[in-house]
Amino acid sequence: xxxxxxxxxxxxxxxxxxxxxxxxxxxxxxxxxxxxxxxxxxxxxxxxxxxxxxxxxxxxxxxxxxxxxxxxxxxxxxxxxxxxxxxxxxxxxxxxxxxxxxxxxxxxxxxxxxxxxxxxxxxx
Amino acid sequence: xxxxxxxxxxxxxxxxxxxxxxxxxxxxxxxxxxxxxxxxxxxxxxxxxxxxxxxxxxxxxxxxxxxxxxxxxxxxxxxxxxxxxxxxxxxxxxxxxxxxxxxxxxxxxxxxxxxxxxxxxxxxxxxxxxxxxxxxxxxxxxxxxxxxxxxxxxxxxxxxxxxxxxxxxxxxxxxxxxxxxxxxxxxxxxxxxxxxxxxxxxxxxxxxxxxxxxxxxxxxxxxxxxxxxxxxxxxxxxxxxxxxxxxxxxxxxxxxxxxxxxxxxxxxxxxxxxxxxxxxxx
Numbered sequence: 001x002x003x004x005x006x007x008x009x010x011x012x013x014x015x016x017x018x019x020x021x022x023x024x025x026x027x028x029x030x031x032x033x034x035x036x037x038x039x040x041x042x043x044x045x046x047x048x049x050x051x052x053x054x055x056x057x058x059x060x061x062x063x064x065x066x067x068x069x070x071x072x073x074x075x076x077x078x079x080x081x082x083x084x085x086x087x088x089x090x091x092x093x094x095x096x097x098x099x100x101x102x103x104x105x106x107x108x109x110x111x112x113x114x115x116x117x118x119x120x121x122x123x124x
Numbered sequence: 125x126x127x128x129x130x131x132x133x134x135x136x137x138x139x140x141x142x143x144x145x146x147x148x149x150x151x152x153x154x155x156x157x158x159x160x161x162x163x164x165x166x167x168x169x170x171x172x173x174x175x176x177x178x179x180x181x182x183x184x185x186x187x188x189x190x191x192x193x194x195x196x197x198x199x200x201x202x203x204x205x206x207x208x209x210x211x212x213x214x215x216x217x218x219x220x221x222x223x224x225x226x227x228x229x230x231x232x233x234x235x236x237x238x239x240x241x242x243x244x245x246x247x248x249x250x251x252x253x254x255x256x257x258x259x260x261x262x263x264x265x266x267x268x269x270x271x272x273x274x275x276x277x278x279x280x281x282x283x284x285x286x287x288x289x290x291x292x293x294x295x296x297x298x299x300x301x302x303x304x305x306x307x308x309x310x311x312x313x314x315x316x317x318x319x320x321x322x323x324x325x326x327x328x329x330x331x332x333x334x335x336x337x338x339x340x341x342x343x344x345x346x347x348x349x350x351x352x353x354x355x356x357x358x359x360x361x362x363x364x365x366x367x368x369x370x371x372x373x374x375x376x377x378x379x380x381x382x383x384x385x386x387x388x389x390x391x392x393x394x395x396x397x398x399x400x401x402x403x404x405x406x
Contacts, residue, residue, distance in 0.1 A: 018325030023281070035188065084189070123393050
């Protein structure tokens with residue numbers, strides 16, 4: 001069986017280093033975490049997360065490992081674990097972290113180093 | 125009968141909407157983006173389509189992975205702007221063309237495209253980010269000048285629909301539009317891309333050479349794109365860049381030969397922002 005459960009469309013995708021293809025295996029592993037992150041589109045959930053993160057984590061039944069990654073805004077670990085970038089984007093907005101800053105963190109770079117590689121560093 | 129008069133391919137990066145909301149038209153970092161879209165807005169103002177059929181994707185905002193639709197079509201007459209974590213953008217709710225939407229939904233299912241069907245759901249930047257560039261006057265006016273038929277495509281979770289399937293969906297949408305008895309002029313819009321990757325250590329990947337080739341192929345040889353695998357799109361344009369299969373749905377709804385009347389490409393930060401306009405022969 002291929003890395004991606006025999007999906008012929010994904011043959012070769014396993015060769016892309018530093019790439020986390022969001023397939024059904026990953027979706028299952030990240031379901032609880034992604035459900036918590038997705039919930040941040042609801043104003044009351046955002047308010048709870050901001051005022052009492054532990055209560056928000058408990059409501060979502062996040063594991064201690066999941067809670068720590070969210071507390072740390074550890075974008076790289078969250079992606080490795082099974083978060084979808086698009087649910088993480090909600091956490092980014094709630095936490096005031098821009099997409100370029102999230103991308104830089106995933107690359108293991110500071111924002112400044114990352115922006116220096118961009119054509120228009122001010123366009124964010 | 126209803127008739128497709130042209131198609132638009134456009135990126136839907138959230139920062140496009142953000143730049144609009146923050147009035148960055150004169151900001152040198154953003155001016156090239158606005159200049160790239162101005163001819164598209166002029167083309168729409170001149171052609172005055174009655175309806176836009178919009179192939180777009182949700183970003184785990186409206187839908188969640190506990191039940192993620194592969195293809196979904198909205199059949200309501202108004203769609204709220206979705207809250208993506210900072211409150212909804214302050215733009216008018218989207219208008220839907222409910223009668224045509226219901227007709228297209230029915231026609232697609234009878235044409236063996238078993239769509240999910242949704243009613244009054246809030247929709248995210250996948251649709252509203254490019255829309256403000258296409259109709260920049262609408263926000264001040266407080267109303268969109270044109271109703272939409274929103275068609276959602278899963279490009280978040282594999283198995284995604286294949287490139288060929290997206291192309292065939294576009295062809296089926298054309299048949300559906302042309303079986304509507306009322307005289308309506310329709311523009312189809314395909315959103316997404318171009319090259320970008322938003323996960324892992326490869327995040328920030330771009331490939332302008334591939335983007336330029338894609339823009340050529342989508343015009344002159346879209347069938348070549350339907351023969352590629354999603355893995356090829358991910359390798360060439362980044363894992364999130366594979367969402368350009370939605371341009372194939374737009375292109376599939378057009379005639380084999382169309383003229384490209386405008387194209388713009390701008391790659392300021394993490395995602396290549398492109399827009400292209402294709403026109404059917406009169």
